[in-house]
Amino acid sequence: MSAGYYETTDLENWTPFLPSTTNGKSPERVTAIAATPDGTTYTIDGLAGMVKKTGNEFTQLPIPPLQGISGMEDLITTKAAGLFYLNFSAGVTQFLNGKWISHNSALQDRRLLCLAKDNKERIWTITDNGAVWCFENNQWTSQPHIPFWNELVGMAFDKDDNAYAYGNWGVVLLNRSKGEWEVVRPLFDKSIQKIIFDEQNRMWLVMYRWPVVAGDDFPQFGLLRYANGKVNAYTEGLNFLREPFDIEFFKDQLLVLTTGGELHTFNERQILTFEPEATYPTGAPITVKLSTNSAFDPDNRVAIQLNNQTTGARITIHQTTVNGHSVTFALPDTLRGGQYTINLLTTAPEIMSNESRPFRVAPNGSPINEQPNEVVLLQNIPNPATGPTEIAFYLPQAAGARLDLFNDRGQFLKQLGNAAFPRGWNFVQTDLTSLRSGVYVYRLTTGDVVKSLKLIH
Structure with a gap:
């Protein structure tokens, strides 16, 4: 120098x-x-x-x-x-x-x-x-x-x-x-x-x-x-x-x-580009972009890893279509609803990509694929729940909402959520691991509307 x-x-x-x-x-x-x-x-x-x-x-x-x-x-x-x-x-x-x-x-x-x-x-x-x-x-x-x-x-x-x-x-x-x-x-x-x-x-x-x-x-x-x-x-x-x-x-x-x-x-992992929509129905095709900070071998294979953000489960989808830098796959029809992220998996070179932003998967026929005109509270998923579970509710307009958990005798146990929520479907995750097995009630309160459902733990 x-x-x-x-x-x-x-x-x-x-x-x-x-x-x-x-x-x-x-x-x-x-x-x-x-x-x-x-x-x-x-x-x-x-x-x-x-x-x-x-x-x-x-x-x-x-x-x-x-x-x-x-x-x-x-x-x-x-x-x-x-x-x-x-x-x-x-x-x-x-x-x-x-x-x-x-x-x-x-x-x-x-x-x-x-x-x-x-x-x-x-x-x-x-x-x-x-x-x-x-x-x-x-x-x-x-x-x-x-x-x-x-x-x-x-x-x-x-x-x-x-x-x-x-x-x-x-x-x-x-x-x-x-x-x-x-x-x-x-x-x-x-x-x-x-x-x-x-x-x-x-x-x-x-x-x-x-x-x-x-x-x-x-x-x-x-x-x-x-x-x-x-x-x-x-x-x-x-x-x-x-x-x-x-x-x-x-x-x-x-x-x-x-x-x-x-x-x-x-960063060898920074090869995934994907701006997800808020919600996808099961069976929907999704296309992501495979960036080129690497030269992939002709026999390189690309798979998709779906990560369930609630349960931690990982599902690998090997059936993908690669067209240039685009990779297309379909969400399995049997996929459980919830919040997911994805990673790209390549074989030559062997890379697990950066993780995408989260998006919602709603099974076909799920109310989440609809836009109702009233407040809706859905059954928690999974139910029965042994640990983490997710509760979905819909607000026809942005509003403050509170979600509380009670035992089967109506005694207040804990607050699951209390905030200003946007219009549309909202999702609250909670972990029931510390609770005894039994039947519980969760209650949504927003304005003058009160809705309740039971869950099993």
Whole structure:
């Protein structure tokens, strides 16, 4: 980066740290940058030195030993062992107690290909002959030799501290019990440029080969997700993936930053677009839109999951019609009335979409499909009820209404609803779990109208 750096806490407001905004205190040319959990930032200017920023205070620190600069370089912070810096010409140096310590001799003066930190704050590196080293308790220990060091890009560690290495040939996993690196077969022959892990310990990968190699049989740019032995590929559907890019998690959001300066948030589940009507009769066809933040395989199948908001029941409808980005399905004739939401379920890639806004389902012949001219109170559903149940009533005009529950002796038990309700059908949910089994009465009062019905628990 040729002109400082920027910080943000919300992705909306960015604070520039440039020589022009810090009275020359921040570096002009950033070749490496790292930050600690408390917000302390370290930047290395390949021409001037290292700067530590704590709050608004800038401290100039000794320059690391350099033997040439090759673009952005690796800088890692640790809690107890200070900083580790990889200059691809000068090797690994450690900044501790105000001075730089070279580790080249311990690493046999080999050229180092990458630098990484695991969850136990151990430092790992791989040399240009496939030797793997781990720094712990102030010493380097040799690890199983990696057979794939040519075109190696880096290392990554999942939440369980499993070690992965990756490059233009794919991904390998260190099998500690066998003392060897094993190929992750579903990712073999993929050109991987970065790996990170989300809170569910799923692997996210940057895939591209740059410059383009003639004859590649996979997309030039792609965002991959790997979990449970299966790869989800997000390629053509992400139309901004047309140049090299980087990924990182920020407050549980996956960020995609392209070399052209575009910053995107990515949510694999945000593929459903549906503005439901208030009520649908059973048997009615419904059409939703399948958005394209993913490239779906030709054999991708789409199902609908119906979620009953009262009972928690889920129903999967596999009989759907896909036409372009439109997915049409019919509400089952046997579907119980109530309030529902839907999710889209896709198979290639495997995604459960975002959840829709709720809508009402009324069985054919149900009064809910009608618009009467008077106040109507319906039988609760389900009845008998063992737990959650729903009560529907109709108001011919907007009005205040109160719904109360009584026992079979007419004693008031609790208020189920008391508010200004709009014209039309209104629905109140209540949970009877805490009540004894028996017969109860619920009563609707609105203006001069009073209506009551019995329910069984």
